[in-house]
Amino acid sequence: MKLPSPNLTDQTCYASIGFGFDAKNNDFKVVRLVSIFKGFDFEKDQPPAVEVFSLATGEWRMVTASLPPICLLHGCEPQAFVNGALHWLACKRSAGFKIHSFILVFDLEDEVFCEIQLPNISSELQYSVAVYGNYFVLLQTERLLCGGFQKLWLMEEYGVVSSWVKLLNCAFCLGEGIPRAIGFRRNGKFVFDFNQEEHVSEEFETQEIKDLLFTPCLCTLGDSYVESLVLLDKPANTAVTY
Known part of the structure; x- marks a missing residue:
């Protein structure tokens, strides 16, 4: 399934991707965290913008109710989907201007962020x-x-x-x-x-x-999967008849 172009397509943007299943709303979702960083300048940097593609609607939309902290994600590393949430490795500046690494969590059902140490x-x-x-x-x-x-x-x-x-x-x-x-x-x-x-x-x-x-490829990633009868070219919240 080919997704439509996302809302944020600026070439200077730094995007990290996540994919998972929203069991509460019976919907598959793709999540993009998009950032532009200026050396962790807290006067200029902003939290990553968040947009979600929903299989149920077939569209991208911006998430504004819950925003992540100002942080830098490890964009080339895979995310992990577990316990109904997406997980990325991230880092931010803590007290004393030291770099603090943590796990950024996005709950797919309620679409809110939290952190795991x-x-x-x-x-x-x-x-x-x-x-x-x-x-x-x-x-x-x-x-x-x-x-x-x-x-x-x-x-x-x-x-x-x-x-x-x-x-x-x-x-x-x-x-x-x-x-x-x-x-x-x-x-x-x-x-x-x-x-x-x-x-x-x-x-x-x-x-x-x-x-x-x-023989491995230049960039090899591995992930877990769960078999499903969902048809990705059909909205997840509608019945399919034959």
Whole structure:
């Protein structure tokens, strides 16, 4: 299904995309967060503009009732849809002009924003968000001079910061390449991209690594899905007869 052009199409805009299902209104939605940043100048910067495409209406509309904070989203990283909400990694300036990383959350049903704090990790590390089963997880890469670590954090109780637990701490050497976490296979195995040269999966408990034997693209993303009988070329809130 090809979407119509969004309302905000300025080439200087910085857009992050999210997609998910609104169970309350039986509607699939695409969300765009659009920002123009000027070096975190609080006198000039504004919160990202928010627009939503609804499958039920087939149109884009602006969201003004709830706006996110002034923040910078990691636009190239995938979002995670879990618990009826979209999640993006973001950062903003806190007291003392320090950069504070957090997870920006947009509830698709009520269309309101909130924030979830990260576990106690350094903001200088590379990380991304994903879904593992029904849980919200954080994939973390820590690079060292001789190699590094790939870590997996899982939030056992959604929205409760104290429930972050570390499930995986996998070491790698410099000669092995630097893995980039992509997501999970259906059987729950961790999937890595090694320097855009190969994809491998790893078993949590045994840490057994398997080459998936396919050539990655320049920018590879992974996401979870749920099978559905919804026809994307038909409004989600109307009946389809045959």
